[in-house]
Amino acid sequence: NAGVTQTPKFQVLKTGQSMTLQCAQDMNHNSMYWYRQDPGMGLRLIYYSASEGTTDKGEVPNGYNVSRLNKREFSLRLESAAPSQTSVYFCASSLDRGNTEAFFGQGTRLTVV
């Protein structure tokens, strides 16, 4: 049971570089999410996709873009990385939004120097 798979697990970028974080789920879930986790801040929602073909901004979308490539895959792109984007990024999925359990990937630890 793979669940939610994120790649890469670790990444170091220079300021101004771009990269895409990949996420795939094999649970046939409709909704997918990208969160960032910073010490003492909990998890903050960057973007979400309520269903295939839709994406919406979360709490902290600036500097990021997303693509819901198909029902399984939801990618997060940093166009021009900044040190403030140093964080741990989590992808999650759930059957639907609201009262259903969210399943999380293992995280991507990103450092921007």
Next chain:
Amino acid sequence: AQSVTQLGSHVSVSEGALVLLRCNYSSSVPPYLFWYVQYPNQGLQLLLKYTTGATLVKGINGFEAEFKKSETSFHLTKPSAHMSDAAEYFCAVSRSQGNLIFGKGTKLSVKP
């Protein structure tokens, strides 16, 4: 708007002692409430959730939480702490067709 406040960023208990992690929420609509646990260098996993019905909810690993509407609280308890309970715990709130809103987390340490 919904929000979650977790009281205490760090809680330390002795092995065998009661674990009590506090969570208060604010919501203008009936909330769905969750507790998630995160072990070091891992993603979050669900401990338990309240949606409707019985206000005392039992979860995995001996944890339980009680939804108290009058106090807008959803505190997490475990009668007897185990070393393996050391982790970070997150309370979260949601609503129908809504996204999870997380608290800032409480790190639980368990002393032998």
